[in-house]
Amino acid sequence: MKDVSDAFTDKKALITYICAGDPESYATPAIVEALIRGGTDLIELGLPFSDPIADGPTIQAATQRALYEGMNPDLFFELVKKLPDDVPYAVMTYYNLVFHRGIEKFVEDCRNSGISGIIVPDLPPEAASELHETCKKYGIHSIHFIAPTTTKERMKRIIEDASGFIYLIARLGVTGAREDLQESTSSLIQRVETTTPKAVGFGISTPEQAGEVIKSGADGVIVGSAIVDLIAKNTDNINKICEEIEALTRKLKEEITI
Secondary structure, three states, X not given: OOOHHHHHOOOXXXXXXXXXXXXXXXXXXXXXXXXXXXXXXEEEEXXXXXXXXXXXXXXXXXXXXXXXXXXXXHHHHHHHHOOOOOOOEEEEXXXXXXXXXXXXXXXXXXXXXXXXXXEOOOOOHHHOHHHHHHHHHHOOEEEOEEOOOOOHHHHHHHHHHOOOOEEEEOOOOOOOOOOOOOHHHHHHHHHOOOOOOEEEEOOOOOHHHHHHHHHOOOOEEEEOHHHHHHHHHOOOOHHHHHHHHHHHHHHHHHHHOO
16 A cells, blocks of 8 residues: 555655546546556545535535445445555545544544545544544544645644645635636745645646646645546546546646656
8 A cells, every 4th residue: 555645755746636436436446547647646535425515516516426326435445445556545525424434443444445544624623633543543644734714823733733745725715626826825835834745735727737836835736626527528438538637637747747
């Protein structure tokens, strides 16, 4: 099993997101392989939840497609076991699913299936101590967010507990492609002083934006909605999905390779 931290070894990291089971479970391994061929360094696998409050319309729709096709935690972990081990994987999901399964069982299932990072956007750091300690027990990274509005006190706590990488939110609001980057993104990258890798997500959709983020000092860039959008446009053609995702991933990787 590759570790999340491997994605940042001697390079800038391209982190890509897909929702497991979108558009169908059988398609996920093929899409993962396309991402790997394109050069992704780490893959965030969304475990779909019915109320994804941090996600915009594109990923909300992917979540609904995956749930409609029957994706659930049991199927998710079985699916992950079958994925290639060329890159590290992190799961991105909501705390309801973690709590319902049981924190220790969820983390253990991550470890046993080959997942080395857990991202829970609706779990504030003040309430994350049990998950954080359980992750340390199993050698899993518990990854937290820092937003443009994060206070100095909270930022200090997050940096102290940081593991794997810190997820910097490029802008306020939900996930989704944007046409430009805000000046606050560059400012945030500079304000977060840490030796833990900093990866920027939320609104990064083009190779040019990815390159701009890296030039601003980030250690990695996270692209989700732009990839999920390619799936949504070609749900009945897995070959086209994979071709377009591989092409976009390759362009993103080329732009951040400096």
